[in-house]
Amino acid sequence: MYPNGCPDPYGKKASYDYALRAVAHGLSPKWAVINMKLKAPMHILSSLLVIMGIFFLIFGYHVQNRDRMASNGGGLRGFFRVLSEDIHAYRKRLAKKRREAKSAAQEARATREHKKSDRKKRKKKKSSKRSRRSKSSSRRSKSRSSGDRDRDIELAPTGSSELGNYDSPVSSMLS
Incomplete structure (x- = not known):
């Protein structure tokens, strides 16, 4: 819109470039123009609100501690x-x-x-007890020592054994 060498002391060139870029990327042209026009006033308003907030904070602290300040x-x-x-x-x-x-x-x-x-x-105590047992027992018990944990597990009945009318082919061969 403007030549590259043209000065932009008030930022108008940058504002219009931003609005054109926003429209080119699919944003609403109406909101791009509104944003362009309200950008500077919003910066001023936000800085005023920050300054007023700091002022009210100091004023409230002063009112709250007025007696202590007078004594100091x-x-x-x-x-x-x-x-x-x-x-x-x-x-x-x-x-x-x-x-x-x-x-x-x-x-x-x-x-x-x-x-x-x-x-x-x-x-450590449990492992030392296990090692004492394994030293005193035979080779057969040594091979089972890794499966000591499995000895305490009870086998649950399977579904096929619960059925009373089921005859396995193996049981018929044995009788």
């Missing part, structure tokens, strides 16, 4: 003394919470490690 010298001097006291108290509370959380974490870690060491001791 009044004016800006009292304001900054009270502010520094509050910051110091906040940091103390934060440090106390951190210490409590750290000690609680250390206690939890110690109990976990204690439980873990107890489990290891129990496993």
